[in-house]
Amino acid sequence: MHIDIKAASLQQKRQAYKHLAKRFGEDRPASRYEEGTLDLAPETNFHYRPLWDTDHELYDQSRSRITMKDWYALRDPRQFYYANYNITRAGQIESVEHNFDMVEKRGMLSAIPAEWVEEISFYLLPLRHYEWGANMNNCQITALGHGAALTSPTCFAMGDRLGIAQLIGRIGLAIASNNETALNAAKDAWINHPDWQGVRKMVEDSLVIEDPMELFVAQNLAFDGIVYPLVYGVFSRESDRRGGAAISFLCSFMNEWFEETGKWVDAVIKIAAAENDENKALLKSWFTAWESRAVAAFKPLSVAVLGAEAGAQAIADVAATLKARAAKLGIA
Amino acid sequence: MSNVSITLYNNDESRGLIAAILKDNPASTTMRMPGVVKIDCPNKITILRETVEHELGRPWDVQQLHMSLVSLSGMVDEDDDYFTIAWNH
Amino acid sequence: MPVQALKPGYKGEVKDALANFHGNQLVYLHWADHLIMAFPIALPLPPTTPFRALITDIAPNAFAMHPDFEKIDWSTVTWQLDRKPFTPDLDKTLAENGIGHKSALVFTAPGLMGLAGASA
């Protein structure tokens, strides 16, 4: 019935919300990413100072030393808004489920040599606590970062890191026939094993970083830029060689995720660095400091898994790749 | 004793769920509004996976309730085989 | 009772301090039993405003829509200042009448009970 109205009288009065028309011109319809993200966070006329932070307004650019003329320049190249984010992840998780099913049906885990299962439990399972730290850090940026262009994807990253932590947890359950033993041992290693203490200290130190952009660089570029290529790249290849290909298979989401998420992390840092020289210098100093922490922290693990020489080489290679990546972003 | 309540979409997916609730909670009453059905019951509503599966004629995971649920009032308990809403007074 | 804040000395800006009104003070004005004008009104006025100006200048603009307005006998009108009975000196200023920043004045015109006698 309603579609009978002739087209002439259904002339649109405007193509987009005005804040988007102001950015892109009156005649351009906006994407759902743009509608759901740009200029979304409150900017002015706040009522009360936070009881937990009298020195700042509720939303306050000065929580970071990074300055931006427009915080909405920090766009997400994936153009994630809630719906396409969840739909993307749900699709990926369906593959993960298939992988778990296949590994279970074919008894692939019982085919892994026992000593390598021990090794996997030692290097992989404690990382769920690392992911939990990453979850908290992205949550913190979501709470205190400036502009929805930055804080919406950090919220998605927060969810991702919980998801990855739980995926590692599921691997821990799977290799122990659904007993908690392997996960409990991994937690003990995280708390007590000397090889893990550099990582745990680094993570705990990151939990008290105050500047949301420093936290972004530390967690999402410096830490992840070492952990992911090392563990899900180098260690996985080692796992394949030693009969643990099933584990690499179960971790394929992590590689896929790191590649996708890295594009967003790079975009944010590249734009912030290009904004002004002060930003560039700050980002560089944060990156340098936290990257060297991450390299030092993961070296004992690399050595433990790969041996002294190969372990040192692997961490050096991963660090070199990360530095090259930072150079491309203008902060090396 | 007070009523607990659950509000569900009024659509085909929820139909089996609503039928199961009414079967397992004979004291319940329903209020229909455009788009939704509100079910009230003194003190407790129990949703049993088995009954829902029987009504739907297919397997049903308790967490699929999230796809039909619009609102509820009462304390929730959820496990593999049941979902309950209850008051403790 | 003080607020409980993370650090001692919690303090924020008093946004409506007198000094922020460029020489004006705020006065609120309401005509009782005439609620068709739905709310008391806010007025920024110099403290030197003669009280009489409320009757001669401000009230007509704010309240003349009401059919009762022209029936008001101002000589019988009673006033409240911040919820207490108050007798203004019409020839003195707001300040001289003791009307401070953000004081609320309510006046009642005896015998006028609004539309249909329903305080409307």
Place this chain on the structure above:
Amino acid sequence: MSVTAPKKLSLKERYRILTRGLDWTTTYQEPAKVFPHAEFEGIKIRDWDGFVDPFRLTMDSYWKYQAEKERKLYAVLDSFQQNNGQTAITDGRYVNVLKIFLTAITPGEYQAHRGFAMLGRQVPNVGLRIAAQMQSLDELRHAQTQIHSCSHYNKYFDGLHSFSYQHDRVWYLSVVKSFFDDARTSGPFEFLIAIGFSFEYVLTNLLFVPFMSGAAYNGDLSTVTFGFSAQSDESRHMTLGLEAIKFVLEQHEDNAAIVQKWIDKWFWRGYRILAILAMMMDYMLPKRIMPWKDAWEIYFNEAGGALFADLARYGIKMPSTADVANKEAFRLSTETMLTFYQMGHASGFHSWLPSEDELKWLADAYGPEWERLYLPRFKYFRELEAKGEHYYNPSLPQLCQVCQIPMFFTEPDDPTKICFRDTVYNGDRYHFCSDGCQHIFENEPEKYVQAWLPVHQVMQGNCGGATIDDVRKYWAVEDGEDNYDYVGSPDETMWKGWQADRLKVGS
């Protein structure tokens, strides 16, 4: 390590292992530095592990169910746009409820998103943090789906174009903004009780269920779909709010007094916001679903009554001001509507007088006292309109210092007298619309003296200038388009054009 036949894990066990096991007690950094907000509010927690997870969603299930909800929702939105669903609503007037929704509620969803992120980081219990994080994601969903649902309406109707910009500036939107600013600037437990308990559990059923049912009744498939879809998340949120309050109350008997103070405060602040919802339900839906007072009876007195009976064992009582809300139930929507009607020149949406049929519906719903008090006002406004003299109040309203609503509320026991309350703090006088708002101020005066009261800001010259034109520009309210009466508006002209074309096609 040998791999044997896997043991079966129940939903509860699996969830516990995959979530509770994630946390550890930090030793390189003091826990008090990692969770600095945990204690300053004075809430005493003996055992953080005592928190019971309300729903046991792992992230993979969350993605799965939420993706399914989103696929369904966006399929409806796409179809709505392609089929020009905006032409199938009951009346063009209806869109004004969406204008209020998008400018008032949607930015509130965004604030809740950020606030739950804060909670999701700051509370030293992993289960509570995860539930808060999922709620943070959900609230972002609600903000975005509402923007997407209204996007198509914005292409045709006025008043939707600048929602987030206006939320920071326009006078009546300051009511909602101050509510969320208040909650967000509080500590974690107060935030949880403000939003998770008082707002979500006690009040938002009113917002979403009968109101969204009203959207369905008025042919707005777009809104009803996002509304119910959002509410399905809310049931998770409400359960979080309830578990959280039980947790806090069970941890230490000293907590009850603090919690009761917060319940009283946040019930009242939330209820005051619902005044605009009452107006939307009783005056703005072309086809009505139920009067405000019935919705209040079902969703507050019945559901809330059961809830507070359940909390009685902790010594928690009904909010102290609930009886005032009940006394106001028959007049809340009308007092609010009469204010917006005369502030139409300064609003971003249209208002209008109810028709004779609608007045009869209201009189039937609200009874003889309502007729005696309010029919004369409607009658007089109608007479003025007939003479071409629509009444727009030439003055700016006095606002309540706490809820920031114009002081139009009447005495609880005398609907013919404006309810004035005031107090002097640090030499300045502050005014309130109610005992509820006055008590909130007196509990934390240092906080509420900071309120950004829109009328006062206009008078300080901070809103674009001294004339109404200047201020409307500052608000991004397009004069002659967004504001004034629906009758004679561009929206009405467009709507009538669609109807005329439809008749032509039909004949």
